[in-house]
Amino acid sequence: MRVLLVALALLALALCEEQLASVTLEADGTYRIHSGIVAPNSIAWAVLSDETDENGWNFLSLHSDASVDGTDNGFYAAGILEGYMMAEGITFQIQAAKEADYSPWNLHYPTAAVSYVESQMEWMKNESDSQRHYSLYWDLVGNYLSFVEGLQAGYSLSPMSYVDEFTGIVYEGTPFDVLMLQVGDLTIYSI
Numbered sequence: 544m545r546v547l548l549v550a551l552a553l554l555a556l557a558l559c560e561e562q563l564a565s566v567t568l569e570a571d572g573t574y575r576i577h578s579g580i581v582a583p584n585s586i587a588w589a590v591l592s593d594e595t596d597e598n599g600w601n602f603l604s605l606h607s608d609a610s611v612d613g614t615d616n617g618f619y620a621a622g623i624l625e626g627y628m629m630a631e632g633i634t635f636q637i638q639a640a641k642e643a644d645y646s647p648w649n650l651h652y653p654t655a656a657v658s659y660v661e662s663q664m665e666w667m668k669n670e671s672d673s674q675r676h677y678s679l680y681w682d683l684v685g686n687y688l689s690f691v692e693g694l695q696a697g698y699s700l701s702p703m704s705y706v707d708e709f710t711g712i713v714y715e716g717t718p719f720d721v722l723m724l725q726v727g728d729l730t731i732y733s734i
């Protein structure tokens with residue numbers, strides 16, 4: 544009976560493939576990822592259920608501690624977890640963009656698109672910094688920008704980062720890559 548139970552438990556584990564990770568903010572101001580546990584004093588934690596084989600989707604559940612609710616630190620930490628835990632999917636997307644939509648030799652997005660988006664982000668940051676203390680809208684924009692920054696930082700810390708197959712160089716991603724995840728069909732950008 545016990546053997547059967549263990550076998551069933553293993554089967555359930557294999558079917559759900561739940562992964563857990565958390566982030567602590569260290570005394571020196573750095574963010575630390577803890578794989579497989581919710582570490583004491585975590586400011587954010589996440590559970591990833593890989594249900595790709597059952598329904599084609601992954602589900603990521605992100606949580607932040609009440610002590611960092613509504614703060615850039617909390618959003619940044621949650622972003623780190625998303626970038627770290629979803630790194631494989633992000634790599635697929637970057638690979639599709641860089642190798643299929645452009646040329647295998649070109650590791651860069653079209654510069655006009657990149658500089659447009661970058662100056663737009665800088666403008667958002669400027670507006671948020673100067674208005675967030677009295678505007679809820681611009682405060683949320685500041686939180687969102689922290690989340691995007693954290694997502695890129697988490698992605699760069701993952702062992703699943705994109706590796707250029709020709710040069711062997713590990714590509715850590717940029718905030719631009721993160722924004723491009725929302726574009727869907729990236730061929731739009733190559734015309």
Ligand SMILES: *[C@@H]1O[C@H](CO)[C@@H](O)[C@H](O)[C@H]1NC(C)=O
Pocket residue numbers: 662663665666669
């Ligand atoms: C953002 O602010 C900096 C410093 O005030 C300024 O130099 C820069 O031009 C601003 N950027 C944009 C896109 O508004």
